[in-house]
Amino acid sequence: MKGSSNMYYKLPTELYCERNCITSHADDICAHGKTAYIITGKHSSKANGSLNDVISVLENGHISYKVFDGICENPSIENIMEAVKEAPKKTDFVIGIGGGSPLDASKAVSLMLANPDKNEDLLYQKCDADYLPVVTVPTTCGTGSEITPYSILTIHRLCTKASLPHKIYPSLALIDPMYLDSAPDTVLKNTAVDALGHLIESYINTNATNISKMFCNHALSLWKAIPYILKNNIRTYEAYELLMMISAYAGMAISHTGTSLPHKISYSLTYEQEVPHGKAVGTFLSAYMRHADIYACNHILSLCGFSSVHMLADTINELCGHIEVPYSLAEKAVKDIAGDSSKSRNCPYPVNEEILWDIYKESVAII
Ligand code: NAP
Numbered sequence: 001m002k003g004s005s006n007m008y009y010k011l012p013t014e015l016y017c018e019r020n021c022i023t024s025h026a027d028d029i030c031a032h033g034k035t036a037y038i039i040t041g042k043h044s045s046k047a048n049g050s051l052n053d054v055i056s057v058l059e060n061g062h063i064s065y066k067v068f069d070g071i072c073e074n075p076s077i078e079n080i081m082e083a084v085k086e087a088p089k090k091t092d093f094v095i096g097i098g099g100g101s102p103l104d105a106s107k108a109v110s111l112m113l114a115n116p117d118k119n120e121d122l123l124y125q126k127c128d129a130d131y132l133p134v135v136t137v138p139t140t141c142g143t144g145s146e147i148t149p150y151s152i153l154t155i156h157r158l159c160t161k162a163s164l165p166h167k168i169y170p171s172l173a174l175i176d177p178m179y180l181d182s183a184p185d186t187v188l189k190n191t192a193v194d195a196l197g198h199l200i201e202s203y204i205n206t207n208a209t210n211i212s213k214m215f216c217n218h219a220l221s222l223w224k225a226i227p228y229i230l231k232n233n234i235r236t237y238e239a240y241e242l243l244m245m246i247s248a249y250a251g252m253a254i255s256h257t258g259t260s261l262p263h264k265i266s267y268s269l270t271y272e273q274e275v276p277h278g279k280a281v282g283t284f285l286s287a288y289m290r291h292a293d294i295y296a297c298n299h300i301l302s303l304c305g306f307s308s309v310h311m312l313a314d315t316i317n318e319l320c321g322h323i324e325v326p327y328s329l330a331e332k333a334v335k336d337i338a339g340d341s342s343k344s345r346n347c348p349y350p351v352n353e354e355i356l357w358d359i360y361k362e363s364v365a366i367i
């Protein structure tokens with residue numbers, strides 16, 4: 001992170017967002033090499049046509065390929081290594097298709113394939129390591145993983161999720177908003193709230209710069225239209241395009257700043273209670289804002305059309321639903337974050353057990 005400079009900018013990914021995006025950029029995909037390894041989830045990329053679109057482009061371009069369609073939600077290290085084992089002998093590039101889970105998995109797989117002499121320890125080793133080029137095709141509208149350098153995996157040994165220390169920038173991101181047409185309402189709502197979380201956590205962040213705030217300012221003002229779209233189930237190309245663009249802008253913002261406390265607190269809820277990522281993040285947003293600088297908080301609220309943090313919390317609850325957490329899990333999460341300063345280093349205000357309890361109690365029902 002280059003938090004001390006207001007002009008730091010790095011986004012090496014070429015990104016397009018348009019109808020029929022895959023077919024229109026066939027040459028850009030095929031220019032990546034002779035053998036592709038497609039990394040995707042179990043069902044959705046078949047249902048929404050994204051997998052077929054990519055396969056047609058590869059076949060027309062005489063690029064050989066193999067598909068691994070076994071990526072689970074919140075992929076684990078084991079899931080990644082399973083995909084690595086199945087890779088074609090001479091993979092030139094990796095294509096991730098799906099929500100954040102397959103996209104994050106494709107980055108981790110690209111790292112392992114570029115370092116065939118290393119074992120899974122490489123994933124969380126702090127070192128400079130090469131990775132194969134990655135093409136990303138998102139089919140949800142929240143993580144921004146198509147453009148971010150992050151890959152978040154489940155670590156069963158630690159009963160949580162964590163971002164790899166490696167920065168794996170995709171080389172090409174192809175966004176076709178129509179892939180959202182097959183997404184259930186819950187996926188749209190949870191992932192749109194995840195994008196809002198990225199914008200809020202990037203804005204209220206020790207690494208925020210004028211440039212990262214520029215992405216946030218623009219996308220927060222676009223987010224104003226999202227509650228109406230989601231509550232009224234508006235399923236037009238324009239609505240899908242807006243959702244995808246906000247997600248990508250939010251990805252551009254967190255690529256420069258990282259996320260902050262709500263993401264760190266959310267991971268144990270997702271691990272222990274299988275709360276979907278966006279919903280788990282969204283529940284902590286208003287409390288995170290309430291403890292922050294009042295001007296930043298009001299600025300965010302006015303951009304995305306809320307008169308108070310309570311109105312923002314009510315809207316998120318209406319979209320994603322309430323969460324109940326057993327006391328023992330809340331206590332463990334609070335102690336874990338309070339005891340590891342690296343987990344709160346992006347938060348611009350002091351973080352201690354008292355504040356974390358405040359945030360927890362305000363955000364979920366503790367049972
Ligand atoms: P996801 O875990 O990728 O997918 C959730 C569910 O939605 C899956 O069942 C998936 O089905 C389905 N799905 C995906 N696209 C669909 C579509 N168009 N139509 C119908 N169903 C669809 O969800 P996500 O919220 O996008 O990603 C969450 C992951 O991203 C978490 O692991 C989180 O930590 C990570 N994340 C990464 C970043 C980053 O910067 N890299 C940022 C935030 C979050 P299939 O399994 O069949 O595909």
Ligand code: ZN
Binds near residue numbers: 194
């Ligand atoms: Zn997120």
